[in-house]
Amino acid sequence: MKKKAALPAMQVTGQVAIVTGSGRGLGKAIALALAEAGAHVVVTDLPGQLEDAQATADAVQEIGRQALAVPLDVTSLQSIQRMVQKARQRFSQIDILVNNAGINIRKMALEVTEPDWDQVLDVNLKGVFFCSQAVAREMVQRQAGKIINIASQYGVIGDEQRAAYCASKAGVVNLTRVLAIEWAPYHINVNAVGPTYVLTPLTEKLFADRKYRRETLRRIPLGRLGKPEDVAGAVVFLASPAADMITGHTLLVDGGWTAW
Numbered sequence: 001m002k003k004k005a006a007l008p009a010m011q012v013t014g015q016v017a018i019v020t021g022s023g024r025g026l027g028k029a030i031a032l033a034l035a036e037a038g039a040h041v042v043v044t045d046l047p048g049q050l051e052d053a054q055a056t057a058d059a060v061q062e063i064g065r066q067a068l069a070v071p072l073d074v075t076s077l078q079s080i081q082r083m084v085q086k087a088r089q090r091f092s093q094i095d096i097l098v099n100n101a102g103i104n105i106r107k108m109a110l111e112v113t114e115p116d117w118d119q120v121l122d123v124n125l126k127g128v129f130f131c132s133q134a135v136a137r138e139m140v141q142r143q144a145g146k147i148i149n150i151a152s153q154y155g156v157i158g159d160e161q162r163a164a165y166c167a168s169k170a171g172v173v174n175l176t177r178v179l180a181i182e183w184a185p186y187h188i189n190v191n192a193v194g195p196t197y198v199l200t201p202l203t204e205k206l207f208a209d210r211k212y213r214r215e216t217l218r219r220i221p222l223g224r225l226g227k228p229e230d231v232a233g234a235v236v237f238l239a240s241p242a243a244d245m246i247t248g249h250t251l252l253v254d255g256g257w258t259a260w
């Protein structure tokens with residue numbers, strides 16, 4: 001009988017993942033999908049959202065994995081260090097980091113204030129860099145790890161009312177390449193996922209507007225908004241051994257928006 005080719009597993013059994021901003025929205029879906037794929041999860045969110053983070057952690061435990069809810073503000077280096085310390089006290093090593101926390105302040109470019117700009121760039125870009133640096137210090141020693149940054153289709157295309165957001169996400173796309181190159185010798189893969197619109201607390205107000213929804217759907221060849229599971233599936237793939245040869249890449253989960 002012919003021997004079957006060994007396919008690398010799309011599982012992360014027994015690995016430990018940190019997911020930033022995982023009290024709700026895409027982060028929550030990613031935390032649960034990683035748990036389904038076998039990972040224990042450090043669920044993090046802003047100190048004021050800790051109840052949400054705990055609810056996600058409880059759901060991870062219901063799947064049969066271990067979970068820890070930890071407060072984290074990705075704009076504070078001190079908060080990042082404290083979170084990583086707590087995660088390592090509990091799990092000793094971190095195998096996967098998902099930089100998911102992100103915000104948007106929609107305004108026309110002429111209306112954007114300095115605090116608006118700083119807030120969006122601090123969460124979406126500075127936070128991704130310093131969380132990656134903090135977790136990679138230990139991954140470098142162990143010579144293994146997967147980092148996945150949640151960028152956006154707006155990291156590769158522009159749109160009105162999103163000067164700071166698009167700049168931050170384009171920054172994430174290129175930061176992903178730099179970290180992939182620098183950390184490849186340590187067998188750390190760094191990739192990004194670029195979703196189109198997904199219905200979450202971040203976007204629900206936008207899509208309450210039926211005209212906006214209709215116009216958005218017209219731009220997505222597959223004809224529907226993304227689902228949190230669409231994004232979570234891409235993250236699990238990139239975290240798994242099936243993606244061991246992929247690094248520096250941004251996987252667009254955009255229903256074809258950028259294919260026009």
Ligand SMILES: NC(=O)c1ccc[n+]([C@@H]2O[C@H](COP(=O)([O-])OP(=O)(O)OC[C@H]3O[C@@H](n4cnc5c(N)ncnc54)[C@H](O)[C@@H]3O)[C@@H](O)[C@H]2O)c1
Binds near residue numbers: 023152
């Ligand atoms: N929903 C979409 O349509 C969409 C599309 C493309 C990309 N994204 C990206 O996906 C990620 C998640 O988006 P979402 O739609 O789930 O948003 P969301 O607002 O529902 O969730 C974001 C989470 O991040 C947390 N957060 C915010 N600031 C933080 C900080 N300073 N420190 C730690 N946590 C913080 C929030 O408390 C929240 O739990 C973001 O990076 C976003 O830019 C979303």
